[in-house]
Amino acid sequence: MKLAVLFNPPGALLPGEPIDKYAEHDGDETIRGLCGALERLGHVAVPVIADRRLPWRLDEGGFDAAFNIAEGEGRRCREAVPAAVCELLGLPYTHSDPLTLAVCLDKDVARRLVSSEVRVARGGLVQTRAQLAALDLAYPVIVKPNDEGSSKGIRGTPVAMDEGSAWEKACWLIETYGCPVLVEEMIPGAEVTVGLRGNGEAVELLGISHMRPRRPGLFVYTHELKTDPNFGEHLEILSPPDLPVAQLQAFEAAARAAWRLLGCRDVARFDLRLSGDGAPVFMECNPIPGIKPGWSDLVLMTQDRMSYDELVGGVLAAARRRWGDL
Ligand SMILES: Nc1ncnc2c1ncn2[C@@H]1O[C@H](COP(=O)(O)OP(=O)(O)OP(=O)(O)O)[C@@H](O)[C@H]1O
Ligand SMILES: [Mg+2]
Incomplete structure (x- = not known):
């Protein structure tokens, strides 16, 4: 098969951007390793960057299917978009569908x-200090971005021992990553x-x-x-x-x-x-x-x-x- 390997490479950090901005993105070693494996399995594997040109790249590339490890761009729907493009083009693709990826x-x-x-930690989304107080959590808690992976934003000391410091950490996340914040009791x-x-x-x-x-x-x-x-x-x-x-x-x-x-x-x-x-x-x-x-x-x-x-x-x-x- 001719396979498009969908991925997003890390970009260059601009001054002031958080050090883990591209933590989820896949570098050369991953793409070379993955394409090497697919080639040894008898396929033609072509790395394809999942950016705004993705629909054209896939449409014109003559691919039989996509192996999708793309992170996409944007917030909570980003990972769903490359898979959705495959759906739009009728191209079979690996991994979960856009709904599962977004969820x-x-x-x-x-x-x-x-x-x-399945049990989940007590917690919830926090945009204001009043919302944090209303959760009435038992401390310590962990304060983390709601829509990131690879422990992005989970650095330094993400654990808070009381409401005041949990709110401080939430404000830092909102300022640094512009993300919704999830506060959970520490398991x-x-x-x-x-x-x-x-x-x-x-x-x-x-x-x-x-x-x-x-x-x-x-x-x-x-x-x-x-x-x-x-x-x-x-x-x-x-x-x-x-x-x-x-x-x-x-x-x-x-x-x-x-x-x-x-x-x-x-x-x-x-x-x-x-x-x-x-x-x-x-x-x-x-x-x-x-x-x-x-x-x-x-x-x-x-x-x-x-x-x-x-x-x-x-x-x-x-x-x-x-x-x-x-
Ligand atoms: N409720 C919790 N109680 C205890 N530790 C937690 C809790 N939530 C997160 N953690 C800690 O923070 C780490 C990162 O959290 P989580 O897995 O939610 O984020 P992630 O960035 O999406 O991770 P990944 O790198 O697996 O994509 C966990 O591996 C765990 O050590
Ligand atoms: Mg994790």
């Missing part, structure tokens, strides 16, 4: 959909990420990773940690986790329920934590999970059981079965 990027909407079956227990791949009855568990901090205290997987080449000094990533089987089963069940409630397709990654009373709590779903070779969670959680090419090939195979191709 998952708006963490508060995702929380509301998932909460019918204290083990943090895991769960990878799922497939469709319908054939959704398989790719793996579970446990982010275990090396020091006691409140742990947040911040932007600084995610980009620190020496992150291993602060954090161990255990895959499979050294957690009781019943807990792992509960995390997997919660991820599978979230997958179904959010309408995921082909592949997705779920970030969860354990509550004080031992229940899995949903933090967010990543329907376009990172796929950087040797680095991303999905790659690390599968590396002892499958090659990078098998990981990528399985996502494409799931999509092709959905398209009626295989």
Whole structure:
């Protein structure tokens, strides 16, 4: 097949812009790795930037399908737009559809959909101090952008011990990123990420990773940690986790329920934590999970059981079965 690999490269930072502005965007290593895998699987893979020229690039490129890891541009609908362009052009594409991509990027909407079956932290959107007070949260809380990923905006000290400092952090986020702010009670227990791949009855568990901090205290997987080449000094990533089987089963069940409630397709990654009373709590779903070779969670959680090419090939195979191709 001739595949368009849809992506958004990082841009150059302008003076005054936040250092993590392009945290979610995919650089050369990811695109070279992904295209290399698709070529070794027997396809022609062409990187295609998902900017305003995307409709023309796809229309004129003679592609059979798209492998979509594009972040898009804008706020909560940005990730949905490249997929929507594929829909408009009738081009089959991998990963979830625009509705699921938009819902998952708006963490508060995702929380509301998932909460019918999976626990979410108490919290809500905050635009004014009165709204924060009305939430009547138990402190500490985490203050995070509602529509970002890759821990963008979750840097420095995103945890607040009281309402005054939570409001200060919310104001900083609004000023720095111009984003809606989600404030959630801190879930204290083990943090895991769960990878799922497939469709319908054939959704398989790719793996579970446990982010275990090396020091006691409140742990947040911040932007600084995610980009620190020496992150291993602060954090161990255990895959499979050294957690009781019943807990792992509960995390997997919660991820599978979230997958179904959010309408995921082909592949997705779920970030969860354990509550004080031992229940899995949903933090967010990543329907376009990172796929950087040797680095991303999905790659690390599968590396002892499958090659990078098998990981990528399985996502494409799931999509092709959905398209009626295989
Ligand atoms: N309610 C919470 N309780 C405890 N920790 C939290 C909570 N919400 C977020 N965190 C911490 O902040 C980190 C980032 O939060 P979240 O996963 O929502 O953001 P993200 O930027 O979308 O992440 P990703 O890089 O996976 O896209 C989590 O991995 C976790 O460590
Ligand atoms: Mg996350």
